[in-house]
Amino acid sequence: MPRLQSKFCRMCGGSMAIIQPEGDKEWRHVCNSCGYIDYFNPRMVVGCVVEHEGKILLCKRAIEPCRGLWTIPAGFMEIGESSAAGAERETYEEAHARVQVLSQYAHWDIPVIGQAYILFRAKLASPFTFSSGPESLEVALFDPASIPFDQIAFSSISITLRHYLQDMASGQWHLHHGVIDKVPGAAPNDPASFQLKDHFSMPVTLSQQ
Amino acid sequence: MPRLQSKFCRMCGGSMAIIQPEGDKEWRHVCNSCGYIDYFNPRMVVGCVVEHEGKILLCKRAIEPCRGLWTIPAGFMEIGESSAAGAERETYEEAHARVQVLSQYAHWDIPVIGQAYILFRAKLASPFTFSSGPESLEVALFDPASIPFDQIAFSSISITLRHYLQDMASGQWHLHHGVIDKVPGAAPNDPASFQLKDHFSMPVTLSQQ
Known part of the structure; x- marks a missing residue:
């Protein structure tokens, strides 16, 4: 699992967790409140x-x-x-x-x-x-x-x-x-x-x- | 000025503003509380x-x-x-x-x-x-x-x-x-x-x- 690089949600200010969304092979930063996915790309x-x-x-x-x-x-x-x-x-x-x-x-x-x-x-x-x-x-x-x-x-x-x-x-x-x-x-x-x-x-x- | 794509700071949860940081020619998303710059790249x-x-x-x-x-x-x-x-x-x-x-x-x-x-x-x-x-x-x-x-x-x-x-x-x-x-x-x-x-x-x- 990657380290937490984004602690708060850009959209709603909620707390973020690192999870694997359904159907995704990667670990993502996902908001615990609104579900926003904060992608990190090269x-x-x-x-x-x-x-x-x-x-x-x-x-x-x-x-x-x-x-x-x-x-x-x-x-x-x-x-x-x-x-x-x-x-x-x-x-x-x-x-x-x-x-x-x-x-x-x-x-x-x-x-x-x-x-x-x-x-x-x-x-x-x-x-x-x-x-x-x-x-x-x-x-x-x-x-x-x-x-x-x-x-x-x-x-x-x-x-x-x-x-x-x-x-x-x-x-x-x-x-x-x-x-x-x-x-x-x-x-x-x-x-x-x-x-x-x-x-x-x-x-x-x-x-x- | 670009539209606000990031409303809250990823690092501290503070509110974001779009400003031109000193020495930067671009408008950036900057946290009003901690100064974190949320860059958007291609x-x-x-x-x-x-x-x-x-x-x-x-x-x-x-x-x-x-x-x-x-x-x-x-x-x-x-x-x-x-x-x-x-x-x-x-x-x-x-x-x-x-x-x-x-x-x-x-x-x-x-x-x-x-x-x-x-x-x-x-x-x-x-x-x-x-x-x-x-x-x-x-x-x-x-x-x-x-x-x-x-x-x-x-x-x-x-x-x-x-x-x-x-x-x-x-x-x-x-x-x-x-x-x-x-x-x-x-x-x-x-x-x-x-x-x-x-x-x-x-x-x-x-x-x-």
């Missing part, structure tokens, strides 16, 4: 690998978790926007960079934390400038050889950047889909705490470059 | 286009919305599973069919209803049988020419099946990514109420067939 994190003149844009995080470590611009998708629009929004918020999305690049599920990363290839767009947004200490373009892999914030971002550099070097782009299997409770950036499973790596041809 | 619907001997598996819905109309097996992704595993689970629940997932096929965002469809290509697996699950009135294999496009439950499924048949006929598979722009409040299956926008159609080569 959330999407959307972001961009931004390339400019052969370099990749990274942000040094100004907030926890992983303050001081580097990541690509990414964050939770909002209701009312598309995943690509959300990735562009996060890139502007975190790096003050305007970008053009070229294609989806990866879909990584992380079941243990209930997240899916939907990441895009993008290129820096006019006016080709960037600077730190409120959640970043620093924003910089990195040569592939200079990416600080020992200071990357999240397992999903390490995995993305490693595949991106391989694709970039070979000139054969892929659409990556896979599952990041993490040790529950592990630190977000512990390289020994995760592995990539069920990896589909599909060579793609892009019409819009 | 949800993922996961499913499979299941092919067997050149035919496609469809389910006639036994539940609303769109009871009596046809769809592919799909449903909300659960925390703790991957999108592909969720698609397999839904296929078993709705069609009692075991499948092998071949690759991701499409990602469709539907911003107006806060959903993203993550759909997979799959083939029927041993024991190659199927029957109606509790949410289906009927399950059947359709020849491409016999798919009942005037009786398909959801815009996302019509769009998926049309692209799938094109790819199947040409032998060139694609990874599709796009945005389904719906008229707010329109019926789920009104063909005049939606259009596909920002469609990236990436030719793919599959190594795992």
Whole structure:
């Protein structure tokens, strides 16, 4: 049975219990008074690998978790926007960079934390400038050889950047889909705490470059 | 300002207000007593286009919305599973069919209803049988020419099946990514109420067939 994450009913303020509703295989948070079911679903994190003149844009995080470590611009998708629009929004918020999305690049599920990363290839767009947004200490373009892999914030971002550099070097782009299997409770950036499973790596041809 | 969807605080039972927290560009549900922010995020619907001997598996819905109309097996992704595993689970629940997932096929965002469809290509697996699950009135294999496009439950499924048949006929598979722009409040299956926008159609080569 999952732990109680919702103590009171959103609809009537009654107390909540964790039960298996009839016909449902899952445990749900159900209101003892009005029967409202408070579903918890996985959330999407959307972001961009931004390339400019052969370099990749990274942000040094100004907030926890992983303050001081580097990541690509990414964050939770909002209701009312598309995943690509959300990735562009996060890139502007975190790096003050305007970008053009070229294609989806990866879909990584992380079941243990209930997240899916939907990441895009993008290129820096006019006016080709960037600077730190409120959640970043620093924003910089990195040569592939200079990416600080020992200071990357999240397992999903390490995995993305490693595949991106391989694709970039070979000139054969892929659409990556896979599952990041993490040790529950592990630190977000512990390289020994995760592995990539069920990896589909599909060579793609892009019409819009 | 969005309408109030959460009247009471999940954490303390206090009353909720819709405000813009400092540093946030979005309106949020915030507790007047303890400050808890109740975020609403888009949800993922996961499913499979299941092919067997050149035919496609469809389910006639036994539940609303769109009871009596046809769809592919799909449903909300659960925390703790991957999108592909969720698609397999839904296929078993709705069609009692075991499948092998071949690759991701499409990602469709539907911003107006806060959903993203993550759909997979799959083939029927041993024991190659199927029957109606509790949410289906009927399950059947359709020849491409016999798919009942005037009786398909959801815009996302019509769009998926049309692209799938094109790819199947040409032998060139694609990874599709796009945005389904719906008229707010329109019926789920009104063909005049939606259009596909920002469609990236990436030719793919599959190594795992």
